[in-house]
Amino acid sequence: MKYRVILVEHDAHMLSELAGALRASSVFDLAAAYQETEPALGRSSVFRPNLFLVDVDHPESLEYLSRFSELFPKASVLGLMEQWDADLADRALEAGVMGCILKPFHAEDVVSAMELYKRRGQPKPARTFAFFSPKGRSGRTTLASVLAMELARMSGEAVCLIDADLQFGDLPMFFDVRPPHSVVEATHDVKLLTPSTLEPYFERVGNGVWLLSSPVRPEHAELVEVESLVDVVHMAGTLFRYVLVDLPAGFNPVSIAVSDFADTDFLMTMLNSGQEIRHMSRSMPMFQVQKRYGKRVYSLFTRVNPCTEEQRKKIEASYGHVVDDILPNEYRVTATTSSGRLAKELPVELPLIQYISRIAEDIVNGKR
Amino acid sequence: MEGHQSVIIAVFSTSSGIGKTLTAINLAAGFAKEGYETCLVDLDLQFGDVMSYLKLTSEYTLAEAQIALTTEPDHYDMEDYLVKYSHEGVSFSVLPPPRQIDDAYLVDVAVVEDIIRRLSHFNFIVLDLTAVFSTLNLAMLDMCTIINYIGVMDFLPAVKNYKVGYDTLLRFEYEESKICLIENRSDSEKFIYSGDVERLVGEKFYHRLPNDFPAVNKSIQTGQPLMFAAPLSPLTQSYWQLVGRYTNRRTPTKRSIQEEKSPGAFSWLLGAGGWHAT
Numbered sequence: 001m002k003y004r005v006i007l008v009e010h011d012a013h014m015l016s017e018l019a020g021a022l023r024a025s026s027v028f029d030l031a032a033a034y035q036e037t038e039p040a041l042g043r044s045s046v047f048r049p050n051l052f053l054v055d056v057d058h059p060e061s062l063e064y065l066s067r068f069s070e071l072f073p074k075a076s077v078l079g080l081m082e083q084w085d086a087d088l089a090d091r092a093l094e095a096g097v098m099g100c101i102l103k104p105f106h107a108e109d110v111v112s113a114m115e116l117y118k119r120r121g122q123p124k125p126a127r128t129f130a131f132f133s134p135k136g137r138s139g140r141t142t143l144a145s146v147l148a149m150e151l152a153r154m155s156g157e158a159v160c161l162i163d164a165d166l167q168f169g170d171l172p173m174f175f176d177v178r179p180p181h182s183v184v185e186a187t188h189d190v191k192l193l194t195p196s197t198l199e200p201y202f203e204r205v206g207n208g209v210w211l212l213s214s215p216v217r218p219e220h221a222e223l224v225e226v227e228s229l230v231d232v233v234h235m236a237g238t239l240f241r242y243v244l245v246d247l248p249a250g251f252n253p254v255s256i257a258v259s260d261f262a263d264t265d266f267l268m269t270m271l272n273s274g275q276e277i278r279h280m281s282r283s284m285p286m287f288q289v290q291k292r293y294g295k296r297v298y299s300l301f302t303r304v305n306p307c308t309e310e311q312r313k314k315i316e317a318s319y320g321h322v323v324d325d326i327l328p329n330e331y332r333v334t335a336t337t338s339s340g341r342l343a344k345e346l347p348v349e350l351p352l353i354q355y356i357s358r359i360a361e362d363i364v365n366g367k368r
Numbered sequence: 369m370e371g372h373q374s375v376i377i378a379v380f381s382t383s384s385g386i387g388k389t390l391t392a393i394n395l396a397a398g399f400a401k402e403g404y405e406t407c408l409v410d411l412d413l414q415f416g417d418v419m420s421y422l423k424l425t426s427e428y429t430l431a432e433a434q435i436a437l438t439t440e441p442d443h444y445d446m447e448d449y450l451v452k453y454s455h456e457g458v459s460f461s462v463l464p465p466p467r468q469i470d471d472a473y474l475v476d477v478a479v480v481e482d483i484i485r486r487l488s489h490f491n492f493i494v495l496d497l498t499a500v501f502s503t504l505n506l507a508m509l510d511m512c513t514i515i516n517y518i519g520v521m522d523f524l525p526a527v528k529n530y531k532v533g534y535d536t537l538l539r540f541e542y543e544e545s546k547i548c549l550i551e552n553r554s555d556s557e558k559f560i561y562s563g564d565v566e567r568l569v570g571e572k573f574y575h576r577l578p579n580d581f582p583a584v585n586k587s588i589q590t591g592q593p594l595m596f597a598a599p600l601s602p603l604t605q606s607y608w609q610l611v612g613r614y615t616n617r618r619t620p621t622k623r624s625i626q627e628e629k630s631p632g633a634f635s636w637l638l639g640a641g642g643w644h645a646t
Contacts, residue, residue: 173524217539218382275420283469286469335559
């Protein structure tokens with residue numbers, strides 16, 4: 001498909017360089033180039049553009065950015081920035097831009113960015129979910145991976161799983177993959193990366209689901225800097241509409257920083273010895289502070305038997321906080337995850353999977 | 369480590385919820401039953417369960433011990449921070465983990481090392497660790513005599529983590545003879561065979577603990593170690609055998625719980641053969 005492009009760039013030299021790059025390509029038909037945003041908005045309709053490339057470094061552009069998608073709902077808008085700025089990229093997404101790329105660019109950079117951002121889904125900010133449990137064996141990895149697949153299936157958008165359980169991450173095993181890259185390389189390189197150069201660190205593990213794997217050896221966890229990990233999670237949000245991060249158990253620099261960054265935290269445990277409710281009660285105060293600042297925090301209990309409303313109320317009474325979700329146990333899911341067949345043979349008929357599907361549905365419909 | 373008199377058993381794993389705390393408690397109770405001065409240290413600082421499994425309470429914890437040790441080292445008395453578990457003549461000390469998660473976060477590894485050294489009047493020190501290679505756990509694995517490396521082989525990722533953990537221990541140059549592989553719930557219904565796990569790991573299990581969920585439940589509910597909560601359970605017997613192997617008890621296990629206290633000597637430690645000689 002040929003793109004009919006309107007280019008907006010405040011710097012005259014840059015404008016001519018970018019215009020040259022577009023004109024040299026047969027994929028793009030440069031309809032008009034502007035140095036100011038406002039006239040671009042006013043005059044573009046005559047050209048019937050289907051792609052806007054807009055300089056977002058200029059403060060004026062941000063102001064007008066959302067008008068492009070309002071006035072030209074069928075056209076795509078790409079932001080142009082000189083250096084990767086994650087916060088600016090977020091603001092651009094909020095204004096309806098499908099994504100940002102660096103300038104100057106080659107025509108093929110624009111093409112590949114368009115492909116990635118179209119795959120990502122709606123031009124809306126990413127949703128980032130952190131899965132926290134006080135201790136291991138909580139069903140955390142199962143919930144994250146099934147939710148990822150269900151989100152991808154229901155939304156048709158791109159979903160990624162980041163295995164931040166750095167020492168003993170099980171996600172690669174759940175999906176039976178051994179990716180060449182892990183979170184170690186991604187965090188090491190992130191300062192030099194842009195969304196399109198970060199993308200190859202992810203391995204496709206299912207329909208619409210990609211994985212950034214945990215390191216192969218536990219001691220490699222030490223190579224991961226927490227700040228860089230948050231940068232990776234942040235940048236992943238420009239490649240994927242839904243970013244799900246599986247955390248190591250308990251409070252540690254990784255789990256604290258990532259659950260702090262995420263817009264939604266699942267605080268969860270598996271009922272086992274009976275002590276788990278106490279662990280959840282002790283953990284909740286750490287999340288309540290963030291909840292006050294608008295973070296969504298869901299408390300979830302797995303392996304609840306019987307999985308009834310009465311039981312939920314009982315747990316709630318002892319927990320002292322709202323119990324948002326209770327999940328039944330399912331040995332067949334254990335067998336599926338254990339043998340790495342999760343992406344191939346998700347047993348959709350099981351109550352556990354159906355419950356997780358409903359969570360996914362609520363997320364896609366903006367109810368969570 | 370110089371001049372350290374205690375035998376330190378670190379109960380370690382690479383998965384949670386596989387019976388570390390239960391094992392730590394029953395080893396401590398077993399050593400105590402044999403007549404050894406024993407201290408159990410709960411080093412799951414954030415979410416330790418030893419105190420609730422034994423229904424113990426205490427005003428002082430590791431957090432207070434750390435404060436005292438760093439502010440007034442001259443007036444520090446280790447006993448002030450220990451709480452005693454006692455039942456039917458079996459008694460051992462427990463060092464509780466901090467009550468607040470914030471305090472747990474502030475625990476200094478060097479102070480914990482110092483505290484463990486100050487417990488050297490105990491014959492046996494049992495450490496209940498968490499399932500991660502943290503700075504604290506590595507320091508404790510360095511200090512310990514035996515790594516009681518426990519796992520449940522019912523879930524393939526758990527088996528993977530058991531193998532990865534064992535390989536890592538060897539890569540960190542812990543001697544093979546120091547690592548005792550313990551399989552928990554070895555007889556429960558599962559699709560993974562111990563023999564296959566041994567083949568994968570490249571080492572035999574040192575000991576296998578059977579599954580007895582009702583006994584474990586009763587133990588936790590009554591706040592008593594298995595020898596009191598479920599004396600006839602095969603799991604209780606199996607823990608007693610394991611204790612016997614660690615203490616080099618001479619009379620083996622048939623009469624188990626009713627057995628006389630064995631002499632409090634550590635001759636086995638000095639003798640040839642080591643752990644795997646039995």
